[in-house]
Amino acid sequence: MQTSLSKADQKELIGLRRFFHSHPELKFGEVKTSARIQEKLKEYGYQPQAGMAKTGVYAMHSDNKGRCILLRADMDALPLQELNQVPYKSQNSQAMHACGHDMHMATLLMAAKHLKNEKISGNLKFVFQPGEEGGNGALRMIEQGILKNPKVEAAFGLHVWSQIPTGQVAVSPGGIMASVDEFELTIRGKGGHGAMPHQTIDSIVVASHVVTTLQSILSREIDPFDSVVVTIGKIQGGTTFNIIPEETVLKGTIRTMNKETWKKIPRLFERKIAGVTKAFGASYELKLNRDAPVTVNDPKMTEFVREIARDVVGSANLVNECRTMGGEDFAFILREVPGCFFFVGGRNEKKDYIHPHHSPRFNIDEGSLFVGVEMMKKIAKSYFSYFSK
Ligand SMILES: [Zn+2]
Ligand SMILES: [Zn+2]
Numbered sequence: 001m002q003t004s005l006s007k008a009d010q011k012e013l014i015g016l017r018r019f020f021h022s023h024p025e026l027k028f029g030e031v032k033t034s035a036r037i038q039e040k041l042k043e044y045g046y047q048p049q050a051g052m053a054k055t056g057v058y059a060m061h062s063d064n065k066g067r068c069i070l071l072r073a074d075m076d077a078l079p080l081q082e083l084n085q086v087p088y089k090s091q092n093s094q095a096m097h098a099c100g101h102d103m104h105m106a107t108l109l110m111a112a113k114h115l116k117n118e119k120i121s122g123n124l125k126f127v128f129q130p131g132e133e134g135g136n137g138a139l140r141m142i143e144q145g146i147l148k149n150p151k152v153e154a155a156f157g158l159h160v161w162s163q164i165p166t167g168q169v170a171v172s173p174g175g176i177m178a179s180v181d182e183f184e185l186t187i188r189g190k191g192g193h194g195a196m197p198h199q200t201i202d203s204i205v206v207a208s209h210v211v212t213t214l215q216s217i218l219s220r221e222i223d224p225f226d227s228v229v230v231t232i233g234k235i236q237g238g239t240t241f242n243i244i245p246e247e248t249v250l251k252g253t254i255r256t257m258n259k260e261t262w263k264k265i266p267r268l269f270e271r272k273i274a275g276v277t278k279a280f281g282a283s284y285e286l287k288l289n290r291d292a293p294v295t296v297n298d299p300k301m302t303e304f305v306r307e308i309a310r311d312v313v314g315s316a317n318l319v320n321e322c323r324t325m326g327g328e329d330f331a332f333i334l335r336e337v338p339g340c341f342f343f344v345g346g347r348n349e350k351k352d353y354i355h356p357h358h359s360p361r362f363n364i365d366e367g368s369l370f371v372g373v374e375m376m377k378k379i380a381k382s383y384f385s386y387f388s389k
Contacts, residue, residue: 003370003373003374004114004374004377005110005114005370005373009110009113009114010370012110013106013107013110013369013370013373014106014366014369016040016105016106016109016110017102017103017105017106017366017369018087018088018102019036019088020033020036020097020101020102020105020106021088021089021090021097021102022088022089022090022091023036023090023091023092024077024078024090024092024095024096024097024102025075025076025077025092025095026076026077026078026079026095026133027076027130027131027132027133027134027135027137028053028054028055028076028130028131028135028137029055030055030075030076030130031055033055033075033105034050034055034056034057034075034128034130037057037075037105037109037128038050038057040109040113041057041059041109041112041126044109044112044113044116045116046059046060046061046112046116046126047059047060052140052141052144052145052146053129053130053131053137053140053141053144054130054131054140055075055130055131056075056127056128056129056130056137056140056141056146057127057128058125058126058127058128058146059112059125059126060123060124060125060126061112061115061116061120061123061124061126061380062123063119063120063121063122063123064123065121065122065123066122066123066150067121067122067123067150067153067384068122068123068124068125068150068151068152068153069122069123069124069125069152069153069154069155069156069379069380069383069384070125070127070146070147070152070154070155070156070333070337070339071108071111071124071125071126071127071155071156071157071376071379071380072108072127072128072129072138072155072156072157072330072333073101073104073105073107073108073109073126073127073128073129073157074101074104074105074128074129074130074132074137074157074329074330075101075105075128075129075130075131075132075137076101076130076131076132076133076135076137077090077092077095077096077097077098077099077101077102077133078095078096078097078098078099078133078358079094079095080094080095080096080098080358080360081093081094081096081360082096082098082360083360083361084360084361084362084363086363096360096362098357098358098359098360098362099132099133099357099358099362100159100160100162100346100357100362100364101132103160103346103364103368103369103372104157104158104159104160104372105128106369107158107369107372107373107376108126108128108376110369110373111126111372111373111376111377111380112126114373114377115377115380115381118380118381120380120381120384121384121385122383122384123150124380125146125150125152127141127146129141129329131329132328132329132330134291135329136291136292136329136332137329138329138330138331138332138333139329139332142332142333142336147333147336147337152337153337153338154298154301154337154338154339154383154387155330155333155334155337155338155339156301156305156339156340156341156342156376156379157330157333157339157341157342158341158342158343158344158372158375158376159328159341159342159343159344160343160344160345160346160364160368160372161322161343161344161345161346161347162346162347162353162354162355162356162357162362162364163322163324163347163356164319164322164343164344164345164346164347165345165347165348165349166345166346166347166348166364166365166367166368166371167313167317167345167367167371168313168317168318168319168345169309169312169313169317169318169319169342169343169344169345169371169375170318170319170320170321170322170342170343170345171297171302171305171306171309171318171319171320171340171342171343172297172302172320172321172322172323172342173297173298173299173302173303174296174297174299175257175258175259175294175295175296175323176295176296176297176322176323176324176341177294177295177323177324177325177326177327177328177331177341178227178229178255178256178257178294178295178324178325178326178327179254179255179256179257179262179290179291179292179293179294179327179331180253180255180291180292180327181253181254181255181265181288181289181290181291182251182252182253182288182289182291183250183251183252183253183254183269183286183287183288183289184249184250184251184286184287185210185249185250185251185252185273185284185285185286185287186247186248186249186284186285186286187203187206187207187210187237187247187248187249187250187277187282187283187284188203188246188247188282188283188284188285189201189202189203189206189244189245189246189247189248189280189281189282190246191203191243191244191245191246192243192244193242193243193244194241194242194243194244195242197244200244201280201281201282202244202280203237203244203245203246203247203248203282204237204238204244204245204248205280206248206276206277206280206282207235207237207248207250209276209279209280210250210272210273210276210277211232211235211250213272213273213275213276214230214232214269214272214273215230216272217230217268217269217272218230221268222261226256226257226258226261227255227256227257227258227325228254228255228256228257228261228265229253229254229255229256229325230252230253230254231252231253231254231255232250232251232252233251233252233253234249234250234251234252235248235249235250235251236248236249236251237249254269255325255327256294257294257323257325258294259293259294259296262293262294266288269286269288270286273286291327292327292328292329292331292332293331293332293335294331295327295328295330295331295334295341296331296334296335297334297339297340297341297342298334298338298339298340300338300387301338301339301340302340304340304379304382304383304386304387305340305342305375305379306318306320307386308375308378308379308382309342309375311378312371312374312375312378313371319343319345322343326357328341342375344368344371344372344375345365345368345371346364346365346368347364347365348365348367351363351365353365
């Protein structure tokens with residue numbers, strides 16, 4: 001891939017990514033990160049607006065003609081101790097850019113720098129969003145008006161992706177990242193002596209049946225071509241070997257890839273739990289938090305971004321199908337306006353950049369930064385003529 005960046009800009013871009021990498025901050029605590037973004041945007045001639053969703057920042061490239069698209073980078077790191085031995089290693093304990101959001105910020109900043117002196121026949125809203133990792137920062141920014149004034153008509157975002165080699169870009173239509181639901185289920189039975197189960201309602205036995213029955217949602221009630229994951233990540237009940245506990249608590253997550261299935265899940269889920277607990281004479285309490293909906297790409301926007309990707313990396317390096325059961329809060333933005341979220345390859349086997357996202361050994365090939373910048377720049381430059389009304 002040819003980069004349009006000068007040697008100095010290439011150096012600056014990598015420097016930015018490394019700065020963010022070595023100063024990771026957790027959701028809604030992105031204070032230094034936010035300050036750095038504002039400083040750079042000012043240096044590039046923008047007037048950044050800070051404070052949305054606490055640490056969020058945005059800046060406008062304005063032609064005052066009304067139409068507007070949004071380009072987004074997320075800002076937060078993960079509560080993780082970095083195990084990579086690199087000069088730009090995380091300087092903060094228990095914080096690491098292990099999802100690649102450092103790459104996203106650097107890329108969008110450099111794209112903004114280059115777009116500053118371009119004539120664009122519409123408005124660009126560069127958005128730096130905090131709290132993606134379980135914080136739903138995108139939702140907060142929407143609630144605080146990020147899609148208004150001027151009204152955003154389409155939105156684009158990228159994620160560096162460790163499963164795809166550097167130099168490739170993946171753009172897929174429809175549901176590309178899963179919805180994220182989180183639940184806590186308390187099963188209430190009747191406690192008693194471990195040797196006299198007939199005098200009790202054993203919450204552990206009921207919980208065990210619930211665990212297996214929940215899996216039958218997937219095998220018996222969902223179209224086999226549809227993807228759903230139900231994972232119980234934690235079971236807690238009892239104190240010792242000879243006591244049947246009154247209560248057992250299950251915690252877990254549900255992921256889906258289809259909007260209709262996502263809507264159906266609470267009803268199906270609760271029906272199973274109610275049936276099983278009733279059969280044993282137990283009761284239950286269910287708390288289900290709907291963290292993020294399915295991230296859905298608009299077909300026309302997908303086609304547009306594919307065309308940009310063909311231009312940037314060539315047809316041979318465009319991956320047409322790439323989906324993951326991981327969640328992404330850009331989903332909230334794509335629920336309001338059409339757009340496209342795409343993956344930029346960052347894998348490099350030779351350099352051992354093969355570790356999955358959220359791993360303490362996660363790292364990316366910095367070649368992905370150049371691809372990211374070109375993608376964002378070309379999207380911004382081509383959108384308004386491609387979709388001329
Ligand atoms: Zn992540
Ligand atoms: Zn991420």
